[in-house]
Amino acid sequence: MRIVIIDDSGLRASVLEEGLREAGYEDIHVVPPRGAFVARLERMAPDVVLIDLGNPSRDTLEEMLSVSRALAKPIAMFVDKSDESMIGAAIDAGVSAYVVDGLRKERVKPILELAVRRFNAFAKVQAELDEARTALADRKTIDRAKAILMKTRGLGEPEAYALLRTTAMNQGRKIVEVAAALITASDLLGG
């Protein structure tokens, strides 16, 4: 069975490819959705095409799948409509799958399940990374605001932090928002 993964994030594609290989699938190709990728895909005559639901190239892909004369059998998204929970899980995970007509459900299901698991795992790692980045940026902002307070008001570090925290609590805002506002104000005042 030939599986083509269309993805421009090298990392996600390799996470998925690796999973599929571990599960015993061998005929796997990763195609980035650039330039004349549909012509390349057409020549490959895949049985299953996996693509991130949010990929902007899906319209281009679907057009090819619906008009191609080169593909022996039509390919449609989630050919088997009976398994609604599976489709729901795939959509939630951001997986869309185009499957050649006539491929049996039992053969497609494990691929789809694997793609869903790998996409979810990838999204989790991505979210953790984003969170870590935000946390780091927040800390830097708060540190800068503290430094401004320490300098202009002659406060010690714990007092400067306490002032930011009290202000945030009184205004019902996050500490980082108060810190950012302070930095902006200080920049405007040439502080």
Added chain:
Amino acid sequence: MTPIRAAFLSLTDSAVLVVARERGFAAAEGIDLDLVRTTSWATLRDRLVYGQVQAAHMLAPLAIAVTLGLSQQPAALAAPYKLNVNGNMVVMATQFAAALEPDVAARLADPLGAAHDFAAAIGLYRRKPIVGIVHRFSSHSLMLRYWLASAGVDPDRDIVLRVLPPSLMVEAMRAGEVDGFIAGEPWGSAAVDEGLAETVALGERIWQRGVEKVLAFRRDWMESNPDAVDRLLRALAAAAEWCDRPENWRELAGLLASSDYVGEPVELIERAISGQILARKGSAAIAAPDFMMFAREATSFPWRSQGLWIYSQLVRWGMVEASETNLAAAAGVFRPDIYRRALASAAPMPGASMKLEGALASPLPIGAHHGALTLGPDRFFDGRVFDPERIAEYIEGFGRS
């Protein structure tokens, strides 16, 4: 507050949804409107069909195609509200446009002449021109086909149509993957501004009141949530009135320019809204006051005849078989009954639900509930009139290509 999630694409004509959220019109109706940005029509369709969102800023022909089972998973969709009328333009690479009327204002004023010039330019060009369309089932594709076919061009034979999402059009032009495209704003203006392309036709000069984006729901969801639907429609109607007022245009363009929505410069976005179109880099703006319409003339009213016009074009181009079943399914997508229910006391609206399309050469005051209503001219550039009671005859009139 009732939460409603609506999917949209980064286009100037997402304006009414954006304003409903950002200027409090949705909140005033008790709707917590969450807007979900998507980058392709396939994704927008899937989010709606599989229930990740309850509403979508959808290409009118796509809503009909999904209902007819022509675009992946079939689902009965309903369009009780039109988010805008008009708003597209055809742009072509400067090298291609060199074979057309050089005076851009004259070119745009004469779509019939421009279509014939386009037809002649095909043979002079270095390859069969590749024209980007945003989707097979888009108003853009149907309009481009209609326009070129009038000059004897067979769009399936004489040019190559390539499907790309609107936000990737400019990049595709830059890479030489397409020689031009028809897309919603601000993408045509963006290509003009980069000096890559010139405007060769305006949607509103091909069909003066061309149906464009609709607010689409899944029919079953719409029917089981009448109260939420009515409140959302009232919020949108108020937002649309706001969008039509010239004193708000700058602010509207500013809202859309945010990276949460369109993410392109204010000046670029403002052109479609204010109807000041730059057809060539550095040239003077051309006034096209009907370039994109939101509220006036009951723009948002979903005339059943407009849904049927779309069906006629799908049949014409062999995208769907003509049958009573398909006709009935297509006719059921536009839902003036829901519009009337929701907006009965809010806006003047037509008494009828169908009309001849393309029959008005000048503004016409019509019978309306609640105040006066004048319909603007709605002619097709070739003068044909679509009678929704005589669809087969209309299609026959185009001849076989």
